[in-house]
Amino acid sequence: MSNALNRLGTVLATTQRSIVKVVAVNQDGTTLVQHSDDTQSTVLGDSVESGSAYIENDRIVGPAPDLPYTEIEV
DSSP states (O other), X not given: OHHHHHHXXXXXXXXXXXXXXXXXXXXXXXXXXXXXXXXXXEEEOOSOOSSEEEEESSBEEEEEOXXXXXXXXX
Protein backbone atom coordinates (compact mmCIF):
# COMPACT_ATOMS: atom_id res chain seq x y z
CA MET A 1 0.00 0.00 0.00
CA SER A 2 2.82 2.45 0.74
CA ASN A 3 4.18 1.95 -2.79
CA ALA A 4 0.91 3.25 -4.25
CA LEU A 5 1.00 6.16 -1.82
CA ASN A 6 4.58 7.01 -2.85
CA ARG A 7 3.63 6.96 -6.54
CA LEU A 8 0.66 9.23 -5.88
CA GLY A 9 2.87 11.64 -3.94
CA THR A 10 5.32 11.74 -6.84
CA VAL A 11 2.59 12.64 -9.30
CA LEU A 12 1.09 15.33 -7.08
CA ALA A 13 4.43 16.93 -6.22
CA THR A 14 5.27 17.89 -9.81
CA THR A 15 6.11 21.45 -10.74
CA GLN A 16 3.28 23.45 -12.32
CA ARG A 17 4.53 25.15 -15.50
CA SER A 18 2.70 27.43 -17.91
CA ILE A 19 3.14 30.28 -20.36
CA VAL A 20 1.48 33.60 -19.52
CA LYS A 21 1.22 37.09 -20.99
CA VAL A 22 2.79 39.92 -18.97
CA VAL A 23 0.24 42.64 -18.18
CA ALA A 24 2.20 44.89 -15.77
CA VAL A 25 5.42 44.79 -13.77
CA ASN A 26 4.96 46.05 -10.20
CA GLN A 27 7.51 48.00 -8.15
CA ASP A 28 7.56 45.36 -5.38
CA GLY A 29 9.19 42.64 -7.52
CA THR A 30 5.95 41.00 -8.65
CA THR A 31 4.25 40.87 -12.05
CA LEU A 32 0.58 40.85 -13.04
CA VAL A 33 0.08 38.16 -15.71
CA GLN A 34 -2.80 36.89 -17.83
CA HIS A 35 -3.36 33.16 -18.35
CA SER A 36 -4.75 31.51 -21.50
CA ASP A 37 -8.25 31.35 -19.95
CA ASP A 38 -8.18 35.17 -19.50
CA THR A 39 -7.75 35.02 -15.72
CA GLN A 40 -5.11 37.21 -14.12
CA SER A 41 -2.80 36.58 -11.19
CA THR A 42 0.21 38.12 -9.51
CA VAL A 43 3.44 36.10 -9.62
CA LEU A 44 6.89 36.58 -8.13
CA GLY A 45 9.62 38.06 -10.30
CA ASP A 46 10.08 41.06 -12.55
CA SER A 47 12.68 39.85 -15.06
CA VAL A 48 10.28 39.89 -18.06
CA GLU A 49 8.89 43.36 -18.78
CA SER A 50 6.66 42.61 -21.79
CA GLY A 51 5.45 39.77 -23.98
CA SER A 52 5.13 36.21 -22.75
CA ALA A 53 6.86 34.47 -19.86
CA TYR A 54 7.34 30.98 -18.47
CA ILE A 55 6.16 30.54 -14.87
CA GLU A 56 6.77 27.66 -12.47
CA ASN A 57 4.80 27.48 -9.21
CA ASP A 58 3.78 31.18 -9.46
CA ARG A 59 7.33 32.41 -10.11
CA ILE A 60 8.65 33.85 -13.40
CA VAL A 61 11.41 31.66 -14.83
CA GLY A 62 12.17 33.57 -18.02
CA PRO A 63 10.85 34.95 -21.30
CA ALA A 64 8.77 32.78 -23.64
CA PRO A 65 8.32 33.16 -27.40
CA ASP A 66 5.13 34.87 -28.59
CA LEU A 67 3.59 32.05 -30.62
CA PRO A 68 0.01 31.78 -31.91
CA TYR A 69 -2.38 29.91 -29.62
CA THR A 70 -5.36 27.84 -30.72
CA GLU A 71 -7.66 25.84 -28.47
CA ILE A 72 -9.44 22.89 -30.06
CA GLU A 73 -12.43 21.46 -28.25
CA VAL A 74 -12.91 17.70 -28.67
